[in-house]
Amino acid sequence: xxxxxxxxxxxxxxxxxxxxxxxxxxxxxxxxxxxxxxxxxxxxxxxxxxxxxxxxxxxxxxxxxxxxxxxxxxxxxxxxxxxxxxxxxxxxxxxxxxxxxxxxxxxxxxxxxxxxxxxxxxxxxxxxxxxxxxxxxxxxxxxxxxxxxxxxxxxxxxxxxxxxxxxxxxxxxxxxxxxxxxxxxxxxxxxxxxxxxxxxxxxxxxxxxxxxxxxxxxxxxxxxxxxxxxxxxxxxxxxxxxxxxxxxxxxxxxxxxxxxxxxxxxxxxxxxxxxxxxxxxxxxxxxxxxxxxxxxxxxxxxxxxxxxxxxxxxxxxxxxxxxxxxxxxxxxxxxxxxxxxxxxxxxxxxxxxxxxxxxxxxxxxxxxxxxxxxxxxxxxxxxxxxxxxxxxxxxxxxxxxxxxxxxxxxxxxxxxxxxxxxxxxxxxxxxxxxxxxxxxxxxxxxxxxxxxxxxxxxxxxxxxxxxxxxxxxxxxxxxxxxx
Amino acid sequence: xxxxxxxxxxxxxxxxxxxxxxxxxxxxxxxxxxxxxxxxxxxxxxxxxxxxxxxxxxxxxxxxxxxxxxxxxxxxxxxxxxxxxxxxxxxxxxxxxxxxxxxxxxxxxxxxxxxxxxxxxxxxxxxxxxxxxxxx
Numbered sequence: 296x297x298x299x300x301x302x303x304x305x306x307x308x309x310x311x312x313x314x315x316x317x318x319x320x321x322x323x324x325x326x327x328x329x330x331x332x333x334x335x336x337x338x339x340x341x342x343x344x345x346x347x348x349x350x351x352x353x354x355x356x357x358x359x360x361x362x363x364x365x366x367x368x369x370x371x372x373x374x375x376x377x378x379x380x381x382x383x384x385x386x387x388x389x390x391x392x393x394x395x396x397x398x399x400x401x402x403x404x405x406x407x408x409x410x411x412x413x414x415x416x417x418x419x420x421x422x423x424x425x426x427x428x429x430x431x432x433x434x435x436x437x438x439x440x441x442x443x444x445x446x447x448x449x450x451x452x453x454x455x456x457x458x459x460x461x462x463x464x465x466x467x468x469x470x471x472x473x474x475x476x477x478x479x480x481x482x483x484x485x486x487x488x489x490x491x492x493x494x495x496x497x498x499x500x501x502x503x504x505x506x507x508x509x510x511x512x513x514x515x516x517x518x519x520x521x522x523x524x525x526x527x528x529x530x531x532x533x534x535x536x537x538x539x540x541x542x543x544x545x546x547x548x549x550x551x552x553x554x555x556x557x558x559x560x561x562x563x564x565x566x567x568x569x570x571x572x573x574x575x576x577x578x579x580x581x582x583x584x585x586x587x588x589x590x591x592x593x594x595x596x597x598x599x600x601x602x603x604x605x606x607x608x609x610x611x612x613x614x615x616x617x618x619x620x621x622x623x624x625x626x627x628x629x630x631x632x633x634x635x636x637x638x639x640x641x642x643x644x645x646x647x648x649x650x651x652x653x654x655x656x657x658x659x660x661x662x663x664x665x666x667x668x669x670x671x672x673x674x675x676x677x678x679x680x681x682x683x684x685x686x687x688x689x690x691x692x693x694x695x696x697x698x699x700x701x702x703x704x705x706x707x708x709x710x711x712x713x714x715x716x717x718x719x720x721x722x723x724x725x726x727x728x729x730x731x732x733x734x735x736x737x738x739x740x741x742x743x744x745x746x747x748x749x750x751x752x753x754x755x756x757x758x759x760x761x762x763x764x765x766x767x768x769x770x771x772x773x774x775x776x777x778x
Numbered sequence: 779x780x781x782x783x784x785x786x787x788x789x790x791x792x793x794x795x796x797x798x799x800x801x802x803x804x805x806x807x808x809x810x811x812x813x814x815x816x817x818x819x820x821x822x823x824x825x826x827x828x829x830x831x832x833x834x835x836x837x838x839x840x841x842x843x844x845x846x847x848x849x850x851x852x853x854x855x856x857x858x859x860x861x862x863x864x865x866x867x868x869x870x871x872x873x874x875x876x877x878x879x880x881x882x883x884x885x886x887x888x889x890x891x892x893x894x895x896x897x898x899x900x901x902x903x904x905x906x907x908x909x910x911x912x913x914x
Contacts, residue, residue, distance in 0.1 A: 339790045366790040368895035368911050392891040392913045429817075429888040430854050484851060498888040499914055537854060540890045540913075544847055547894060551840060564839070564894035708788045709914070736886050738818070778888075 297342045299333065302326070308757045309694075311357075312346060319350045319562065326360040327695070327761045335706050335749065339366040341373070347562045348376050353383020353570070355636050355643060359695040361650050362757040363704030363749060367391075369565030372649035372705075375698040377634065380642040384559070384568035385576050387550065387583070389646035391627040392543040394583055395590035396534030397468075397651075398626065398673040398701075399598065400684065401618040402521040403528060403605075407507045407773065409613045410527050414505065414731055418774040420604035421503055422733035425597050426495040427778035429735070433495035433536075435596055442490055446478040449588030453595040460620075463595060465662050467623040468652065471591035476584035482545045485582075489538030489589060494596035498735065498778035500743055501533040503601065504675070505731075506682060506770035513767040516686055519664045520621045520671060522768050529605075529618055530682060530770070531597050532675055533778075534627065539586035546579045571644055580644075583629060594623055621684070622671035626651045626701035634696055645696045653687030653699035653764050672764050674755060677703045677748035678777075679725055682770040683755045691763035699764045703751035712747040713738055731774035740777055784812030793889075793912045800905040802838060802867040806845055809910060813846055814859060816912065818886025821859045831875040838870040839897045842908065845873055846892040857882045889914055 302310040308329055314320040324345045328336060336342050341364045348370045349358045355377050364373035369388030378384050410417065426434055437445060445452045450471020453459040464471050478486070496503065506528045511517045522528065535542075550567035553575045554560075559568065569575035602618055609616035630645050630652070654661070654670040661670055672685040680703065691697050707715075718737025721744050725732050734740045758764045784797040795812045799805030831848055835841040852858060862878035890913040899908045 341790070368792060368893040368913065372791055388893070388895075392893075429885040430857070487855065488851075499890075541851075544891050548835075548840065548843065551836065551894070563896055565896075567894070705790050708790050709793055710786050710788055738886055 297337060297346070299337065306761065308760050317346055320346060321351070322349050322354045323357045324349050324360060325357045326364070327362050327757055329753065329757055332362050332749065332757065336364050341366045341371040344369065344371040345374055347566060348374055348389060350562060351376065351378060351384050351386060351566065351568060352559055353378040355379050355641060359698060361700040362754045363700040363702050365705045367648065369563055370646065370648040373700065374648045375645065375650045375696055377643040377645045377696045378571065380631065380644065381572040382570045383644065385571050385580055385629055385644050386566055386568035386646060387543050387546040387579055388565040388567065389648055390583060390629045391648050392540045393534035393627055394539035394543060394586035395625045396627040397590060397594065397624050398675055399531045399594045399623040400621040400673050401529040401598065402621050403526055403618050404523070404615045405527050405609065405613050406525055407527055410609070413608050413612055414774055417505060417604065417608040418731040418733050418776065420608040421601060421776050424600040424604040425503055425776065427497065427735065427776065429498045431495045431497060431778065432491045433493045433596070434600060435493040437490045437493055439486065442486060443478050445493065445589055445592050446476050446481065446585035447588065448472055449591040450595050453592050458599040459595050463598065463620045466620045467591055468625055469660065471595065471623065473584040473587045475581055476588050477581040478585050480578040480582040481542055481585050485538055485541035485545060488541050492536040492538065493593055494600065495536060495593070496533045496597065496778045497536055498739060501778045503776040504530045504772050505774040506530060507773055508768055509681070509771045510769045513686065513765065516668050516767045519668060520684065520767065521619050522621065522684065527773065528770055529601055530675055531594055531601065533594060533597065535586040535590035536593060538589050542582045542586045546582065550575060580629065587625065587628060591623065622673060624651050624671065624673050634692065645698070647698055649701050650698045651701050652697055653691045654697045655687050655689035655692055672699045674700055674751065675702050676751040677745045678743055678772065678775050679728065679730060679745035680751050683751065684767040684770070685755065685758070685764035686767055687764055688762060694761065695763050699758050700754050703748035703754055705747055706749050707747040709742040712742050712744050716741040716744040716746065730772050734777040743777065783808040786816065787909060789911060793914045794909055796907065796909045798905060798907045802870070802906065803865045805899065805906045805908065806842060806865055806867065806873070807863045809842060809846060810849055810860060810863060813849065813889065813912070816887065817889050819853070819859045820883040821861060821880040822883040824881045826861065827879045829877050829879055831877060833873045835871055838899050839894065841867065841871060841873055842899065843892050843894060843897070850889060850892065853882070887914060
């Protein structure tokens with residue numbers, strides 16, 4: 296059991312568990328949290344999972360834990376850990392089954408006032424155009440050859456095939472394409488699962504949300520992003536579907552033997568891993584990149600359908616019904632990056648499980664219009680609450696390997712949420728407060744109730760206070776489509 | 779043995795089942811039934827089919843993960859559920875199952891994966907017990 300007194304406070308919202316806490320820790324664990332969040336984190340196994348993650352071979356500096364942390368499997372959700380190249384490890388469980396689960400934000404010139412009379416129709420059109428739900432088939436059925444191309448090209452495939460605009464691709468993390476993706480490292484089973492699902496939202500906590508841009512905190516950045524106070528925006532949250540789930544499952548199983556081969560001792564079998572320069576590690580990184588590219592393409596195809604839905608519901612009723620991409624960001628990913636550790640530049644694999652990149656200004660990979668500002672960070676809320684657009688900072692590079700929080704973070708189990716919240720009642724309450732809801736499953740809606748999550752505004756306040764991000768805009772939900 | 783064959787236990791983000799069985803065969807059957815209940819799978823009356831599943835793994839925990847993953851794969855790809863299990867486990871590493879399938883009417887919850895998180899099949903009074911965490 297880990298207690299508050301096991302931490303030393305090293306900043307107003309930064310707490311550290313030193314390596315002396317447990318013999319097998321290789322680096323300290325640093326938690327970004329206020330008092331309340333730290334207590335929440337200690338109420339489940341999140342911090343224990345972060346301590347377990349700190350035992351991975353090849354870790355550098357420290358394991359970071361974001362304020363939206365909650366218990367996951369292997370790594371906590373909200374965990375960031377960097378392993379050095381060439382012989383540090385890569386751990387599929389430290390990235391997660393939904394590889395490149397992420398969030399995309401699109402802006403519009405539609406005022407909320409103009410949209411208001413049409414929001415019911417817009418919610419219905421989004422629900423009808425964007426396939427969602429358990430096991431949902433996507434809108435594009437890929438041939439084996441097409442899936443091979445999606446794996447290799449990601450968003451570029453969607454551009455070549457009429458699902459994207461050049462600026463969508465440009466305003467996607469890594470340009471929507473991770474290099475080194477080789478589908479020969481993906482199982483037949485994963486390929487079979489991937490072929491029918493492109494262009495689908497899935498279920499669980501995935502959603503499409505129409506938002507009001509409620510408040511601007513950083514006018515220059517908001518202008519660059521095309522976010523205008525009082526206008527509506529669209530968020531899409533989903534990942535690599537069954538394709539990514541199968542790839543992670545395949546490699547978690549395969550690496551059970553690899554850890555014995557490489558004599559790696561772990562406190563939890565879900566943390567299985569292999570050195571980045573081993574055949575197993577290289578194969579997983581390549582397969583993970585296929586799933587990452589699939590997820591970028593998946594969100595892009597959904598954008599294509601969302602634009603159609605906007606046209607169906609709003610054409611002829613508002614002046615300009617178009618949607619412009621702000622950014623697309625991954626929050627379950629392993630990335631090869633260069634960071635400065637102890638004054639030296641090192642190449643590392645940054646595992647972000649429920650955490651996003653939050654690179655500061657000057658990062659050459661950012662689209663030109665964002666380069667002097669920093670990377671957009673998208674923090675979705677919990678259906679009835681606000682969502683946030685932030686910017687990464689220079690300080691985040693040393694504090695958290697250029698990473699920030701990815702959402703509000705759960706505090707209530709799904710089991711308890713279903714016990715305390717009724718889906719149909721929640722829907723009525725949300726609709727009474729002006730939020731249109733379209734959902735496949737009422738128990739599923741109850742599991743995702745806002746009260747099951749932390750206060751996202753407080754989570755954002757902590758990352759801002761810690762210096763790893765700054766506020767750009769706050770969004771408020773107007774319509775939510777749940778899988 | 780006393781207690782239910784399976785029960786959902788608290789997990790903040792995902793879902794977990796504590797499963798019991800007098801032996802590995804019963805534990806694996808109960809895990810399959812528990813997982814389908816967790817997913818809220820409703821079977822339709824209609825034509826049933828039999829399927830034979832053979833799996834191998836390095837130890838009993840890996841075999842359990844492989845078994846549940848196999849069922850999840852068939853549920854997703856073929857849209858069938860399972861109504862009867864006849865299962866044999868040999869040497870903790872080899873499984874042969876004859877299962878009866880039925881068409882699926884509805885699935886309420888998507889289970890993404892079966893994890894190895896803290897996975898340990900333990901000997902308890904009257905049989906075996908394991909807690910499986912599912913990514914949902």
